[in-house]
Amino acid sequence: MTENELILNQDKKRFELEVEGKTAFIEYILSNENIIFLTHTEVPRELEGKGAGSAIVSKTLDYIKEKGYTLxxxxxxxxxxVKRHPERKEILAKGYNV
Structure with missing residues (x-):
């Protein structure tokens, strides 16, 4: 695995991003209707303020769009x-807003 590569860890049901030897992650639930519910983001304390949180969200949203899912x-x-990046609202699932 190369640093900053988004990993889909299906066993743990989360997206992972390794930065400086630490792993940030976003937990998800995939519905039968191809909606991905992103339920929790966690960034190691050592990575706070370094952009790791924004990076993993951005890469995860790219993945969702590429796969044709909604968020x-x-x-x-x-x-x-998503609220700070309104161009990302295009992948929001019907009935969801930020």
């Missing part, structure tokens, strides 16, 4: 990111 941003960090 249900249940995690406040993800919702805040």
């Amino acid at each position: 249900a941003p249940l995690c406040p960090f993800v919702a805040s990111y």
Whole structure:
């Protein structure tokens, strides 16, 4: 694995991003309707303020768009990111807003 490569860890149901030897992650639930619910984002304390949180959200949203899924941003960090980047709202699942 190369640093900054988004990993889909299906066993743990989370997206992972390794930065400086530490792993940030976003937990998800994939529905039968191809909606990805992003439920929790966690960034190691050593990476706080270094852009790791924004990087993993951005890469995860790219993955969701590439796969043709829609997004249900249940995690406040993800919702805040989408709100700050309105161009990302195009992948929001029907009935969801930020």
